[in-house]
Amino acid sequence: xxxxxxxxxxxxxxxxxxxxxxxxxxxxxxxxxxxxxxxxxxxxxxxxxxxxxxxxxxxxxxxxxxxxxxxxxxxxxxxxxxxxxxxxxxxxxxxxxxxxxxxxxxxxxxxxxxxxxxxxxxxxxxxxxxxxxxxxxxxxxxxxxxxxxxxxxxxxxxxxxxxxxxxxxxxxxxxxxxxxxxxxxxxxxxxxxxxxxxxxxxxxxxxxxxxxxxxxxxxxxxxxxxxxxxxxxxxxxxxxxxxxxxxxxxxxxxxxxxxxxxxxxxxxxxxxxxxxxxxxxxxxxxxxxxxxxxxxxxxxxxxxxxxxxxxxxxxxxxxxxxxxxxxxxxxxxxxxxxxxx
Numbered sequence: 001x002x003x004x005x006x007x008x009x010x011x012x013x014x015x016x017x018x019x020x021x022x023x024x025x026x027x028x029x030x031x032x033x034x035x036x037x038x039x040x041x042x043x044x045x046x047x048x049x050x051x052x053x054x055x056x057x058x059x060x061x062x063x064x065x066x067x068x069x070x071x072x073x074x075x076x077x078x079x080x081x082x083x084x085x086x087x088x089x090x091x092x093x094x095x096x097x098x099x100x101x102x103x104x105x106x107x108x109x110x111x112x113x114x115x116x117x118x119x120x121x122x123x124x125x126x127x128x129x130x131x132x133x134x135x136x137x138x139x140x141x142x143x144x145x146x147x148x149x150x151x152x153x154x155x156x157x158x159x160x161x162x163x164x165x166x167x168x169x170x171x172x173x174x175x176x177x178x179x180x181x182x183x184x185x186x187x188x189x190x191x192x193x194x195x196x197x198x199x200x201x202x203x204x205x206x207x208x209x210x211x212x213x214x215x216x217x218x219x220x221x222x223x224x225x226x227x228x229x230x231x232x233x234x235x236x237x238x239x240x241x242x243x244x245x246x247x248x249x250x251x252x253x254x255x256x257x258x259x260x261x262x263x264x265x266x267x268x269x270x271x272x273x274x275x276x277x278x279x280x281x282x283x284x285x286x287x288x289x290x291x292x293x294x295x296x297x298x299x300x301x302x303x304x305x306x307x308x309x310x311x312x313x314x315x316x317x318x319x320x321x322x323x324x325x326x327x328x329x330x331x332x333x334x335x336x337x338x339x340x341x
Contacts, residue, residue, distance in 0.1 A: 025074015025302075032058050032301035033294070048180075051212040054297045055176055058304020067305060075302045079147075083208055083299030084264035089292035090211070090226055091271025092285060099227050099272060105341045106198050106224075110231045113202045113334040117143035118239070121326040130322050133159035134167060136243065138319065141171035142326040145233045146206035147303075152236055156244040165308075166315045170323035172307040175205030178331065183216040193221035195338050201228025202334040205327075208300050234265050 036054035039045050045053065067075070118139045125135025140153040147168045154164050182204065186196040197214050200221070204210045207229055214225025 021073040022077050023074060024068070025071035025076070026078060026298075027074070028068070028071045029058075029075060029078045029298045029301045029305070032061060032305065033297045036297060036301065049212060049216050050293070050297045051208070051300045052179060052216065054301040055179070055209075055212070055304035055307075058301045059176070059307045059309075060304075062305045062307065063309050067308075075305050078298050078302035079306060082295050083302070086292045086295035086299060087207055087211075087226075087230075087264050088267040088271055089288055089295070091268045092275050092280065092288045093292075094223055094227065094272050095276040096272060097276070101194070102198060102224060102227055102231075106228060107231060109198060109334065109337045109341060110202045110228055111235070112337060113330060114143045114232055114235055114239075116333055117326060117330040120329050121322065124325055125319075125322050128318055128322065130319050131159075131163070133157045134163040134315070134319055135322060137163060137167035138170060138323050138326060140239065140243075141167055142174075142205060142323065142330055143232075144236050144239060145229070146171050146175055146209070148207075148233075149236055149239075152240050153243060156240060162315065166319060167323075168306075169308055170320055171205050172303065173309070174323055174327040175209045176304075176307070178204045178327065179209040179213045182213050182331075186217055186221075189335065189339070191338070193218045194224050197221040197224025197226075198228050199335055199338045201225040202232070202338070203330045204229070206303065207233060208296060208303060211296060212300060230265055230268060 033050070033054050035057050036050045039053050039057070040048065040050050121139035121142060122132075122135050125138070126132065130138075136157050137150045137153055137159055140149040141147065143149075150164060150167045150171065178200075182196075182200055191199060196217050197220065200210050200213045201224065204213055204225075210225050210229040211222060215222030
C-alpha cells in the first residue's frame with residue numbers, strides 16, 4: 001500500500017480525469033440504447049431493430065436538446081473503440097465457409113462499386129464547383145466506410161476542419177437514410193437475403209449502418225452484408241495510399257503520411273478463423289452475440305448523437321447535392337451489378 005500522500009494525490013486526479021472524460025458519455029449512450037430497446041416493444045416499431053432506433057433516438061436527442069460537452073469523450077469512445085470491438089465480436093457468428101458465400105462475383109461487385117463511386121463523386125464535385133479536398137472526403141466516405149474513411153483520407157488531403165465535419169455530417173445523414181430505407185426496398189426489387197446483403201454491404205456508408213440494415217432483413221442478409229462491407233473497409237489502406245501518392249505529385253515533400261491499418265478488419269478475420277477451426281459452445285456463442293448487439297446499439301446511438309444537422313448548412317447546398325448524388329449513384333450502380341451478377 002502506498003501511504004505517500006503526494007503519490008495518492010497524483011493518482012486521484014488521474015482517476016478523476018478518466019471518469020470525468022469517458023463515463024458521462026458512456027452513460028448517455030447507454031441511456032439512448034436503453035430507450036431504443038424499450039421503444040422496440042411499442043406498437044409499430046417492432047419492425048425496426050434496436051440498432052436503427054438507437055441512431056434515430058441519438059440524432060433527435062443531440063439536435064433537439066444539444067450535446068453536453070462533458071459527454072463528448074465517452075460518445076467518441078463508443079463510436080470508435082466500442083463499435084469496432086463489437087464488429088470484431090461479430091466474427092464469432094461467421095466461418096470461412098460463410099465468407100466464401102459472396103464469391104468472387106461479390107468481391108468484384110464491391111471493388112467495382114468502390115472505384116466507380118469514388119471517381120464519379122470527384123468528377124461531379126469538380127463539375128459543380130465543390131472544392132477538391134471536400135469532394136475527396138465525400139467520395140471516400142461514400143465509397144469506402146463513412147466517417148472512418150473521411151478521417152483517414154484527411155491525413156493525406158489535409159482539408160479544413162469544417163470540411164471534415166461537413167463530410168461526416170452528410171455521410172451520416174445519407175447513410176442513415178440508406179439504413180432505414182434499403183430494408184423496405186428489398187421486396188420491391190425482388191432481392192433475396194443474399195442479394196440484399198450484398199447490395200447493403202456494397203453501398204451503405206458506415207459499417208454499423210450496414211449491419212443495422214442487413215440484419216433487419218434476416219441473419220443471412222446481415223452476415224453477407226457484414227462480409228461485403230468489411231471487404232470494402234479492407235480497401236481503405238490502398239485507397240489512402242493512392243490518394244497520398246496523388247497529393248505528393250509535384251510536391252517537394254517526400255515524407256508522406258502513413259495510412260492507418262484497419263486493425264479491426266484484421267481482428268475480425270482472426271476471429272472468423274478461430275470460429276472456423278474451434279467448436280465454441282452454443283451458450284458462449286449466444287452470450288457473445290448478445291454482447292455484440294448491445295455494443296453495436298451503443299455505437300449507433302453514439303453515431304446518432306454526433307450527427308449535427310446544422311453542419312449541413314455551413315458549407316452551402318452544392319456539397320450536400322454532391323453527397324446526395326454520390327449516395328444515389330452507389331445505390332443504383334451496386335444494385336445494377338447485384339441484379340446482373
